[in-house]
Amino acid sequence: MNKPIGVIDSGVGGLTVVHELMRQLPKEKLIYLGDTLRCPYGPRPEHEVVQFTWDMVEFLLEKDVKMIVVACNTATAYTLKELQDHLSIPVVGVIQPGARAAIKNTKNNHVGIIGTEGTIRSNAYIEALQYIKSDLDINALACPLFVPMVEQGILSGLQAEEIVKESLQPLMRYKDDMDSLILGCTHYPLIREVIQKVLGPQVTLISSSEETARETSAILEFHQLLNTGNEQTNHQFYTTGELEIFTEITKSIFNSSIDNLQAVTIEKAVIARN
């Protein structure tokens, strides 16, 4: 089916999901909206995240998308169920695919999660994991500095390493037992190498971005919504923030610049929801 897939995030993190969607579903057209202006969502109260997410969803629905990928862990934690209940198109979040991949990967049932304050505070990953499998040791840690660091373009180097080392300190004593760590924020794959270096090679990092693209493919196919035409290149990108920083970061993700980037305003009065 020839309609686009809509992807939303609080900023640029969801572009790692876009990158994987392009790789794993090259025939799909994507429309991305990053709410960079109001990023980060992590420290915001739940009602704000819910309202901002609906603002983004309404914007995408006007573009006639066939599916929505909530490529932001904080937004998934607070809104996925509500979106799935209210929308007639499939909605996929980033938490469940990461949880499922961790369960598939772990051999010793000891799983770690890092994410924003909002994601960790919501317990969404722990609930998603235990919903499926009770018998797991789980250590969760909020890393509030990672999103601002990435949004400023600090992705490697000594400063990045220092911040990561400092932030992950509380997990270090588990690093030889915990065999799987969920990168529970779509910004984190951008600093994956730094995280891997700090923790060592014995911990498998699970990218919620990769896994979400995989499950998007499964859900689309199950609903017979896959586009079977030619490979797509005319994706559209929208940001509520400044074009320059967005462009900068997309370059480091895609190794090329993107066309079709536009600045938009999406802030509205609260939307009626049936």
Place this chain on the structure above:
Amino acid sequence: MNKPIGVIDSGVGGLTVVHELMRQLPKEKLIYLGDTLRCPYGPRPEHEVVQFTWDMVEFLLEKDVKMIVVACNTATAYTLKELQDHLSIPVVGVIQPGARAAIKNTKNNHVGIIGTEGTIRSNAYIEALQYIKSDLDINALACPLFVPMVEQGILSGLQAEEIVKESLQPLMRYKDDMDSLILGCTHYPLIREVIQKVLGPQVTLISSSEETARETSAILEFHQLLNTGNEQTNHQFYTTGELEIFTEITKSIFNSSIDNLQAVTIEKAVIARN
């Protein structure tokens, strides 16, 4: 939801899917039916495989299953679409999950597939891969000796190695380019180590069993059909063949014997299908 998941296979191969379902979805109750009496399906004509598969499906529907996993590549190749069109419960096959995992895993877009004659002749994997991504080098090879070998319990040792080496000969010249090989038959994970040894460590083996369990989890959750009760141990196993061989092979898969194994007859007149 407290109903069981039904799993069908031509013989014992689907038990590798069961093993992964137990590991990745420990709260789900499973009912397995292996049509050992009429195994292998691989060399049979399409209309026979279709009829035998419907025999198995009817048996499971009487057990009030909430979902059916077609844990046999040959049956998936010939019947998945028909089953999905006719049944009101979700049906998952083993081909699409393996294809999707290969697309996610490959870095150089060179993918191999091994399977039964029926699976390879049907082109089902090549179609599933190209449906999603056109730009792939694909080498497919039928290995007709693997299923009979596994059903006889020959899973390792010199004889197994000889058969595998001989069978994989046509793929050997690709083994340094092809970075992902789909084990396109649920029997093959039982001889995974032998295959890996013959091909070398540079080829990632994709188990359709592991990947199918993962997608079963995703589809169940998407349809809000996950069982959230306690972990299950009272699975039921049925075979149309001899109990002894079945018991023998389950031991080598589960490292323990199974309870609740019964012999059944499912052969019937062709079933009316709307």
